[in-house]
Amino acid sequence: MKTPDVTAALGDKKLQLAIYSATARLGERRRETITSDHEELRQYAHDIKKHTLDHLDFYLEQLERNVEARGGKVIWAKDGAEACAFIQNLARKRGVKVIVKSKSMTTEEIHLNEHLEEVGIEAVETDLGEYILQLGGEKPFHIIAPALHKTKEDVSDIFEKHLHSKRETSPEGLTKIARVALREKFLEAGMGITGANFLVADSGAIVLVENEGNARLSSSAPKIHVAVSGIEKVIPRAQDLGVFLKLLARSATGQPLSVYTSFLAGAKREGEPDGPEEFYLVLLDNGRTRLLADESKRQSLYCIRCGACLNHCPVYRKIGGYNYPWVYSGPIGKILTPQFMGIEHDPWLPFASSLCGACGEVCPVKIEIPRILLELRSDKVANDPDRAELWSFKVWAWVMRHPKFYARLAPLALSAAPPVGPVKKWLSQRDLPVPPAKSFRDLWKERSK
Amino acid sequence: MVRVSLFVTCVVDQVFPNVGMAMAKVLEAAGCEVEFREAQTCCAQPAFNSGYRDQARTVAEHFLTTFEGAEYIVVPSGSCCSMISHHFAELLPGDNRVHDLEPRVFEFSQFLTNVLKVEDVGASFDGLVTYHDSCHALRELKIKDGPRKLLQNVRGLRLVEMDTAEECCGFGGTFSVKFPEISGGMVRTKIDAIERTGASTVVSIDSSCLMQIQGALDRARSKIRTMHLAEVLANTLKAAE
Numbered sequence A: 001m002k003t004p005d006v007t008a009a010l011g012d013k014k015l016q017l018a019i020y021s022a023t024a025r026l027g028e029r030r031r032e033t034i035t036s037d038h039e040e041l042r043q044y045a046h047d048i049k050k051h052t053l054d055h056l057d058f059y060l061e062q063l064e065r066n067v068e069a070r071g072g073k074v075i076w077a078k079d080g081a082e083a084c085a086f087i088q089n090l091a092r093k094r095g096v097k098v099i100v101k102s103k104s105m106t107t108e109e110i111h112l113n114e115h116l117e118e119v120g121i122e123a124v125e126t127d128l129g130e131y132i133l134q135l136g137g138e139k140p141f142h143i144i145a146p147a148l149h150k151t152k153e154d155v156s157d158i159f160e161k162h163l164h165s166k167r168e169t170s171p172e173g174l175t176k177i178a179r180v181a182l183r184e185k186f187l188e189a190g191m192g193i194t195g196a197n198f199l200v201a202d203s204g205a206i207v208l209v210e211n212e213g214n215a216r217l218s219s220s221a222p223k224i225h226v227a228v229s230g231i232e233k234v235i236p237r238a239q240d241l242g243v244f245l246k247l248l249a250r251s252a253t254g255q256p257l258s259v260y261t262s263f264l265a266g267a268k269r270e271g272e273p274d275g276p277e278e279f280y281l282v283l284l285d286n287g288r289t290r291l292l293a294d295e296s297k298r299q300s301l302y303c304i305r306c307g308a309c310l311n312h313c314p315v316y317r318k319i320g321g322y323n324y325p326w327v328y329s330g331p332i333g334k335i336l337t338p339q340f341m342g343i344e345h346d347p348w349l350p351f352a353s354s355l356c357g358a359c360g361e362v363c364p365v366k367i368e369i370p371r372i373l374l375e376l377r378s379d380k381v382a383n384d385p386d387r388a389e390l391w392s393f394k395v396w397a398w399v400m401r402h403p404k405f406y407a408r409l410a411p412l413a414l415s416a417a418p419p420v421g422p423v424k425k426w427l428s429q430r431d432l433p434v435p436p437a438k439s440f441r442d443l444w445k446e447r448s449k
Numbered sequence B: 001m002v003r004v005s006l007f008v009t010c011v012v013d014q015v016f017p018n019v020g021m022a023m024a025k026v027l028e029a030a031g032c033e034v035e036f037r038e039a040q041t042c043c044a045q046p047a048f049n050s051g052y053r054d055q056a057r058t059v060a061e062h063f064l065t066t067f068e069g070a071e072y073i074v075v076p077s078g079s080c081c082s083m084i085s086h087h088f089a090e091l092l093p094g095d096n097r098v099h100d101l102e103p104r105v106f107e108f109s110q111f112l113t114n115v116l117k118v119e120d121v122g123a124s125f126d127g128l129v130t131y132h133d134s135c136h137a138l139r140e141l142k143i144k145d146g147p148r149k150l151l152q153n154v155r156g157l158r159l160v161e162m163d164t165a166e167e168c169c170g171f172g173g174t175f176s177v178k179f180p181e182i183s184g185g186m187v188r189t190k191i192d193a194i195e196r197t198g199a200s201t202v203v204s205i206d207s208s209c210l211m212q213i214q215g216a217l218d219r220a221r222s223k224i225r226t227m228h229l230a231e232v233l234a235n236t237l238k239a240a241e
């Protein structure tokens, strides 16, 4: 099985320090905001997600009715191509040249920016982290802190190069530079595109959670607002939001609540002072219904994209966000990617885990990530076993069922194993213990004599 | 008298036999009648975790046959214990033997503190010790305070916490050889944390983690030693004869 070369990330001291300290800080803050009812909240959220996804068709139809009743329009997109085509056409029809965007992993998933660029539309990211990456031509490194790997100095370099600003390394100064540049774009933009954290079926509302206020502005300043969301983001009732908003803010950034929570319901109605003139909700499938069909792994869709599993993942914290094959990195990426793309796409992915379980422990909606990783490993083996490995496990299993052979063969295997294959790989990092003269079973026999 | 059947795990049997002997000694001193069933081999975890469920299933069945009728099964490994008590059910759904077995399998420290209600075994050990939480013991078996209490009650032993005791050592079974660089990076982070405590010994309840940690300590030419909890508890403890 081919595995990616991660030596560059592991050898980059500056990067290692940046990832380690940023994720530690987020983890620390999370622990500080956890309340004594946290376990109950997690179970409640898990149960709501389970109920909703078990009856997804019902809630999506209810959502559609309620969005349209409020003057919005729902677009069902089978895949990224359909979603992008709709947005391109709409922009073209309305003569939109500039679009402001707030942070959305769903639009990353469908490469919306690239599609818009191809037809000559400028889509500007307005979340500070995303903006920095867009200027530098990079992808999100982390699902909630996209520029987590960038130092203040790195950001200043990028701004100097692309915005011709002066050297500036204070966070406030850097934010100011970005704000000035982005303000122009907000004024120019004919369309705002956002993601959605939650879609509320009983009220037809889109809920956006953020800390910078740019999502609120992107959804209200331009004449047209398009929200792009995976179909799994729906929740049944507005009253359930209390639990989800708490869990999301605490798990993601260790805040009691995020700074801005916007409830957006449709377009501006008569007599209302502000809001967009047109509102569209693009509901994206892009493989989600396939996941839905798999009952034992369906809970992968419960994810509220808080990023806590990344911050607590010892593998993510070593290899960072760019060694994962798709936009979703860390533990959640490890279970989503093979299910969206097919296990054959990157068969190594579910194996790149020590199964330490830290992800499942922190996940606010209690996704059993380690269990799903194990199932995916089994799927990979069923789909495309490595012949040599299969045979060695067959031999191993036979030996393990024959204790007499095991007692004789195991010491031989240990003392005579040549330093190739797994032994060589082990020795590439650490020493091996000296095999003992006698096994436990030998010692026990002697003792009992 | 409490009758205990040892499951010493293949790693302890073949690589760390003294851990198994130490465990037997502590259990006997605590008043247990200890047996070792020779037909035992492995808990099936290597195949299960690698995705080879058919092969794992046959080894799990061998385990069930071997331990039929055992009153308590005590294991010197959180990971192997959890394989049996948490994952056999996934391999053999609906098998009543698994259902019957689950409440009788204990990790060694858990057996001492929860079943025998022993927190002081009367051992002594001279030195500054830090404890590494092994992942499956911590997260699947919820073992956290028990081993620490047992250590704190050892005469002469001073327990110091590392700042990242709950962080994985990077072993992960075949992960350690499928992704050696990542696994190596993880264990180096771990030994940095261990070194910061100033402890001369690092203790855990899983020999596989200790093999990984000791291997990295040796590679870094560190003087710090690893010890299984059973070895510490058996220290200066006379065998109950």
Ligand code: SF4
Residues within 6 Å of the ligand: A251, A302, A303, A304, A305, A306, A307, A308, A309, A310, A332, A359, A362, A363, A364, A365, A366, A367
């Ligand atoms: S899987 Fe859980 S912890 Fe990870 S991002 Fe999703 S909700 Fe957060």
